[in-house]
């Protein structure tokens with residue numbers, strides 16, 4: 150998809166703030182600092198519309214970005230960040246769980262993994278949880294620019310086996326830094342969101 154318009158809409162703390170225009174939504178889930186916001190920026194050719202940071206835990210609400218008035222990216226707070234207090238983690242956890250389970254306009258979850266490392270326990274739990282709720286998932290292994298091309302296949306295999314990737318779930322190699330995988334990811338988004 151050629152992006153001609155990309156707008157930040159709202160940083161939502163709960164359902165009464167979610168947009169009501171019923172456009173399809175693509176949510177991003179992944180460990181804190183894995184590169185979710187950077188992926189959004191790369192997909193829409195913007196430097197910093199989605200706020201990125203080298204300090205993990207920056208994205209704390211559901212941040213909605215509307216693209217071409219056709220589809221939303223929903224940037225979800227990262228999981229597995231130890232420095233967030235337990236009570237705060239529980240509040241977010243409930244909000245995110247409810248969103249993922251009940252949001253009717255949610256068409257696809259992009260689960261973002263770091264290509265450099267095997268999936269963590271949290272990554273495995275997240276993927277199993279998404280699958281238990283029958284959500285369509287596309288796994289995106291990002292930061293590919295940090296691995297020599299000759300090792301990409303080996304690392305993809307480790308991601309696939311670590312998550313026990315279910316048949317039919319796409320796995321895409323990506324780099325927000327270099328734009329690798331962007332067209333392939335847009336193709337998957339278009340398929341699920343029926344763009």
Ligand code: GTP
Pocket residue numbers: 179180181182183184185186187188200201202203204205206207208226227228291292293294295323324325326327
């Ligand atoms: P939280 O919002 O805290 O959950 O983090 P996030 O998942 O949104 O990560 P963010 O996009 O802020 O990126 C975290 C760090 O990783 C930043 O320093 C980015 O520049 C870097 N980064 C993200 N994607 C890539 C990539 O594809 N390649 C490289 N080399 N660095 C990346």
Ligand code: MG
Pocket residue numbers: 185186187200201207208224
């Ligand atoms: Mg972020």
